[in-house]
Amino acid sequence: MQDGDAFAEVAGMYGGLQTGIGLFCLLALLKQTFYRSGLALLGLTVGSLALARLVGALLTQDPISLYTHATFTYEFITAAVAVCAFARTSHDST
Numbered sequence: 715m716q717d718g719d720a721f722a723e724v725a726g727m728y729g730g731l732q733t734g735i736g737l738f739c740l741l742a743l744l745k746q747t748f749y750r751s752g753l754a755l756l757g758l759t760v761g762s763l764a765l766a767r768l769v770g771a772l773l774t775q776d777p778i779s780l781y782t783h784a785t786f787t788y789e790f791i792t793a794a795v796a797v798c799a800f801a802r803t804s805h806d807s808t
Contacts (some may be wrong), residue, residue: 722744735755738755739755749803750800750803753796753799753803757793757797757800760792760793761789761790761796763789763793764790764793764799765781767785771786
């Protein structure tokens with residue numbers, strides 16, 4: 715990070731945004747009315763992470779480590795489970 719803007723950007727994206735998503739998923743776990751929305755959010759955000767990580771790994775000329783393989787695998791499985799759970803839940807869950 716080269717300056718204060720970069721530090722604030724990293725704090726916002728990796729601290730604030732992820733905390734907000736996590737809190738919404740917790741709300742979705744605790745309140746039935748948010749359950750499907752939480753699954754949709756989880757599937758879309760984590761699925762997007764996995765897709766972007768895969769594209770980045772395929773486009774780079776540099777070697778990727780076990781970390782990238784492990785995080786992609788975790789993200790892909792998490793997104794797939796969320797999407798499957800979303801598809802199996804009723805649209806009129808209350």
